[in-house]
Amino acid sequence: MEEFYRSVGMPTNLRELGIDPTDEQIREMAEKCCFFGKRTVGVIKRLDAADVEKIYQMARG
Numbered sequence: 001m002e003e004f005y006r007s008v009g010m011p012t013n014l015r016e017l018g019i020d021p022t023d024e025q026i027r028e029m030a031e032k033c034c035f036f037g038k039r040t041v042g043v044i045k046r047l048d049a050a051d052v053e054k055i056y057q058m059a060r061g
Contacts, residue, residue: 013061026056 002012011017021029030053033041040046047055 014056014059015061021056021060026060027053029056 005012014021030049031037033052034047034049037049040048041052
């Protein structure tokens with residue numbers, strides 16, 4: 001998938017977007033994504049803030 005995104009000029013991580021969040025900023029983004037623990041996101045696989053935080057960490061690049 002990354003190869004395809006690169007072939008069409010799309011960024012594949014946060015750094016390629018010019019974003020370099022700290023661990024605290026990633027934690028805050030994950031909490032906001034899940035409405036501060038009030039909701040999960042996703043349909044096939046339900047994700048809580050800890051799951052979202054791991055995804056953001058991997059997306060750093």
